[in-house]
Amino acid sequence: MQRFCLPRDVYHGEGAIDALKSFKGKRAMVCVGGGSMKRFGFLDKIAANLKEAGMEVQLFEGIEPDPSVDTVMRGAKAMMDFQPDWIVAVGGGSPIDAAKAMWIKYEYPDITFEQMCVVFGIPELRHKAHFCAISSTSGTATEVTAFSIITDYQKGIKYPIADFQITPDVAIVDPALAETMPQKLVAHTGMDAITHGIEAYVSTAHCDYTDPLALHAIKMIQHDLVPSYNGDMAKRHSMHNAQCLAGMAFSNALLGIVHSMAHKTGAVFADYGAHIIHGAANAMYLPKVIAYNAKDPEALKRYGQIADFMELGGANDQEKVQLLIKHLRGMNDDLRIPHCIQHYGADSYPCEQGFVPESVFLERLPQIATNAIGDACTGSNPRQPNQEEMERLLKCCYYDTEVDF
Ligand SMILES: NC(=O)c1ccc[n+]([C@@H]2O[C@H](COP(=O)([O-])OP(=O)(O)OC[C@H]3O[C@@H](n4cnc5c(N)ncnc54)[C@H](O)[C@@H]3O)[C@@H](O)[C@H]2O)c1
Numbered sequence: 015m016q017r018f019c020l021p022r023d024v025y026h027g028e029g030a031i032d033a034l035k036s037f038k039g040k041r042a043m044v045c046v047g048g049g050s051m052k053r054f055g056f057l058d059k060i061a062a063n064l065k066e067a068g069m070e071v072q073l074f075e076g077i078e079p080d081p082s083v084d085t086v087m088r089g090a091k092a093m094m095d096f097q098p099d100w101i102v103a104v105g106g107g108s109p110i111d112a113a114k115a116m117w118i119k120y121e122y123p124d125i126t127f128e129q130m131c132v133v134f135g136i137p138e139l140r141h142k143a144h145f146c147a148i149s150s151t152s153g154t155a156t157e158v159t160a161f162s163i164i165t166d167y168q169k170g171i172k173y174p175i176a177d178f179q180i181t182p183d184v185a186i187v188d189p190a191l192a193e194t195m196p197q198k199l200v201a202h203t204g205m206d207a208i209t210h211g212i213e214a215y216v217s218t219a220h221c222d223y224t225d226p227l228a229l230h231a232i233k234m235i236q237h238d239l240v241p242s243y244n245g246d247m248a249k250r251h252s253m254h255n256a257q258c259l260a261g262m263a264f265s266n267a268l269l270g271i272v273h274s275m276a277h278k279t280g281a282v283f284a285d286y287g288a289h290i291i292h293g294a295a296n297a298m299y300l301p302k303v304i305a306y307n308a309k310d311p312e313a314l315k316r317y318g319q320i321a322d323f324m325e326l327g328g329a330n331d332q333e334k335v336q337l338l339i340k341h342l343r344g345m346n347d348d349l350r351i352p353h354c355i356q357h358y359g360a361d362s363y364p365c366e367q368g369f370v371p372e373s374v375f376l377e378r379l380p381q382i383a384t385n386a387i388g389d390a391c392t393g394s395n396p397r398q399p400n401q402e403e404m405e406r407l408l409k410c411c412y413y414d415t416e417v418d419f
């Protein structure tokens with residue numbers, strides 16, 4: 015038996031945040047990030063809508079990008095004090111993911127972070143509150159997914175929490191919120207979204223329910239991301255939907271080792287002054303992982319199907335895979351994303367010498383590879399890399415060298 019789980023309601027299109035006016039409840043806690051939602055007036059609008067629905071509203075503000083375990087614990091404490099029956103998380107992946115983890119801790123105050131990270135091990139939620147997610151970036155699709163990514167800064171590792179229990183009850187996909195994204199955020203979140211579509215399509219857990227969502231999302235992103243990056247607001251709106259469709263696919267089909275590697279390299283060089291931003295990491299690693307996975311006959315065939323759906327040409331599957339890789343690398347160029355860690359600057363733009371020194375990368379490589387193999391996303395990848403292969407793959411992602419194994 016397989017389960018296909020989505021929010022009960024997805025409100026989308028212009029004016030979707032007005033759906034909040036019809037919510038039933040007593041107290042709503044609104045969880046939000048660093049200030050962009052406030053600055054552009056969305057936070058006031060959300061609070062006003064919830065008040066119009068007759069609810070008392072409290073804000074939990076200041077959730078940082080790549081949220082920490084500490085933030086989760088603080089937010090859960092605020093929830094225990096306020097006792098909301100609605101949790102409304104608004105922003106990019108970071109505040110929504112943090113709010114999901116706070117929700118677990120609010121419902122089960124004794125649960126530890128380690129217990130939350132047991133894959134599909136979350137006890138039944140919704141005894142205290144329901145959850146609404148309002149996305150402001152076009153990438154993670156956390157508004158419809160069963161995932162939350164929390165960073166343990168002591169270990170420098172991102173941990174995915176994965177369980178259909180944390181799939182939100184309501185998702186609001188209002189394109190107005192995506193209009194204010196700066197260019198770089200459009201680029202990174204958009205490449206995150208296409209990675210979700212491609213990894214979901216070749217995942218060993220894919221099925222007939224997830225395949226059409228993945229393919230359609232990939233095609234939309236192929237056509238809409240670069241124009242959206244260049245300021246076309248109709249395409250920006252379309253991207254907001256496309257990323258959500260990709261999310262519906264991967265929440266049910268799971269992901270692969272592009273994400274395993276991105277999770278384990280994201281914060282591990284923070285002591286050298288920067289993070290490798292999630293979407294940029296995916297954008298750099300995806301072409302390498304496609305080349306690696308394409309050695310598996312079933313994955314090769316499915317990458318060929320993706321290339322066909324994108325109408326990239328190619329006489330056979332090998333050629334189609336090469337054209338797919340070429341197309342994705344071209345998108346990175348159009349979006350000012352480097353091709354490898356060696357050229358990844360602290361500001362995320364391509365540069366001659368990136369912020370991760372070669373010697374530091376090589377020293378940390380064995381541990382990163384071990385951690386990536388152990389990531390929750392590895393199990394559904396079409397090929398299961400051993401330690402040596404994962405180290406080689408990561409080296410290809412550092413130096414931008416051919417994957418020939
Ligand atoms: N839960 C999932 O299924 C899932 C999937 C992929 C990634 N993630 C995680 O999500 C996080 C990344 O989320 P993200 O990429 O959405 O970014 P984010 O939430 O970290 O936000 C990045 C920055 O953009 C700003 N911002 C957000 N929306 C804006 C807007 N509309 N206008 C202007 N500024 C805006 C924020 O204030 C913040 O400074 C990572 O921690 C990643 O690991 C989660």
Ligand SMILES: [Zn+2]
Pocket residue numbers: 154206207210273292296
């Ligand atoms: Zn992602």
